[in-house]
Amino acid sequence: MSRPPRETAAVPAEPKPGRRTSQRPTIRDVSRLAGVSRMTVSRVLSDPELVLPTTRDKVLKAVADLGYVPDKTAGSLSSRRTGFIALMLPTLTNANFAAVAHGLTEALREANYHLLIAYTDYDMAEEERQLLNLLARRPEAIVLTGAMHRRNASRMLMAADVPVVEIADLPSQPIEHAIGFSNYQVGRTAARYLLDRGFTRIGALAASPDGEVTDHRGEERMRGFEDELRLARLPTDAVLRHGSAPVSFHHGATAFRALIEAQPDIEAIFAVSDLSAVGAVMEAQRMNIRIPEDISIMGFGDFEIGREINPALTTIHVDFRALGLRTGKMLVDMLASDATPAPSVVDVGLRIVERASIKDR
Amino acid sequence: MSRPPRETAAVPAEPKPGRRTSQRPTIRDVSRLAGVSRMTVSRVLSDPELVLPTTRDKVLKAVADLGYVPDKTAGSLSSRRTGFIALMLPTLTNANFAAVAHGLTEALREANYHLLIAYTDYDMAEEERQLLNLLARRPEAIVLTGAMHRRNASRMLMAADVPVVEIADLPSQPIEHAIGFSNYQVGRTAARYLLDRGFTRIGALAASPDGEVTDHRGEERMRGFEDELRLARLPTDAVLRHGSAPVSFHHGATAFRALIEAQPDIEAIFAVSDLSAVGAVMEAQRMNIRIPEDISIMGFGDFEIGREINPALTTIHVDFRALGLRTGKMLVDMLASDATPAPSVVDVGLRIVERASIKDR
DNA sequence: GTGACAAATGATATCGGTCCCATCAAAGGA
């Protein structure tokens, strides 16, 4: 039984004719409610020490009452600090790369940086697109894996005017900083290890570099491996490129079988990744080939599964999580001081983990 | 032989007394060089059709000459669209969660959204902190895994006024949308499967929920498993909570040994994850326990390694990559239309993958 | 009492884009 509202009274205060405005409270709403200026609110949230406790409490109460969450987009624009660190990876579905991201995040958390991850699925054209996307977000530093940047990408990075760190793979010509290890050395070390134990019929398992995607890092390992064999005047024809990257357990299994068929008298095998190595061990079990009595196998990456299989896998270890941590710490320090440190290259080295998959002789 | 510059000439045009300005070119620089307004530059980059080809070319040339990369921070602030989709995960170092991220990215790429990833390491307090961080970036949607949000987190999400999708674990009380499966059903299905094959001495391997971190999803599976056993009037004392989350291959190995010692006559085991199941199989090999002749084992997650071990692992499969893809597509559609669709809950179900680790009887 | 200085707070310009609307020229219709 209510009368229709009278026209004159009904019209609500027009919310301004301009841009439609959101419902979310802004710093302005907080400042009004707390009866202070916006600047004071900003101070309470970013450097509370600067504000009198009584004022602070008023502001914090207003923040809580409104459910105010500051808009970092606006803050970033104004302060010219986004709090982003960009990370470019080939893929996330690889335990080692995931570990890098994990370590990085951990190191960056305390300094309140947020990782901005992009990945390329081993696709170089995608790398360039992603790099542009990242750069558009104005990260305060850029972390890259691998040294296979196209010319354009390199140019964009130089122009970006933020610290660039290349990790995992030590490039021959670093853009700026680099923390990692040499995949080429991994290959040579593996070959040396097998040679030192007296093997002479030595093979390797890798993906074909001609596939749709190329695993440059893996290919570097193979190059080192072959070089070391050649230095020992041993043939490299048992270094098998089989299937397409990225490798997997299944890749290892099929590649192993193919290698055995091609080179039945093979004595020792280096797999480009523990994934392949583990797959090979599993296939060997199926073929009733004893590891290491009949054939010795070693891998790279020290994945957890390698510790648990039978026999446990001898491998080359690189601590990827520590790599991420270290990179993160370096960046935090670097960004805290506004000095621009000289470009640095750190080789974290590698370590052979001797387990049971190599025959003792 | 150059004379020192005279003082009067040396003073360069002061770059304004105000805020220090960066070197990076802005849209203003592009517009000046191209002889058009800023708006025209903006149009060329976001909707080229609106601009005359001749003008467009002038602008694009200026963009290329300057190496201009638009600042999305500024663009986001103005347009109120950040292009971010937030994703919260327990961890990245789990193949299934990584697969979710992968699928999501893929679906979002075409619509030019960027995933903003945060993870909690299974820590609920961290979840809340990370959520605040994410919200401060003003994502256009939020994707969460798991239904274990604290009260505060839920409140923040409701207030955020963006679509929320909970994935992987179907919550009993969804915040808004949900796409996933029921971990409880996983447990019941596993138990049902073992019961149907006539096993009566049935156990399970899981992490202890009292550890530093709790894997709520895994615990749900155990709950379902135990319920189904109870319904069949079977004891649940062989459902072993051992070690701390998150589980691993090694966890499976030690838990398996502990279970065998406590319950030597066990017939069949359900492991909370393929990781544990594989570890258990490896430990069984070492203990000379034959799988499946002596003990049957099944897992959850359908990790690649399960397909390759001997015997191949029977498991429960959920397609996490497809889950991510589907979620991404849904979000893209949702954000394209400004209508707010009704909350939806989609159960993608699960599938038993029968392989060789369960005894045929 | 007063000047010097520090501490707390406020006013305002600005970050680099995009939104909204205005302007202007060209095309088409009555």
Added chain:
DNA sequence: TCCTTTGATGGGACCGATATCATTTGTCAC
């Protein structure tokens, strides 16, 4: 011819914070 419509472009306000500098107030030494 004049009016309307459409297409291309520009002008200026604005998004929501923070940087910078100014102002106010309080404290202390002389």
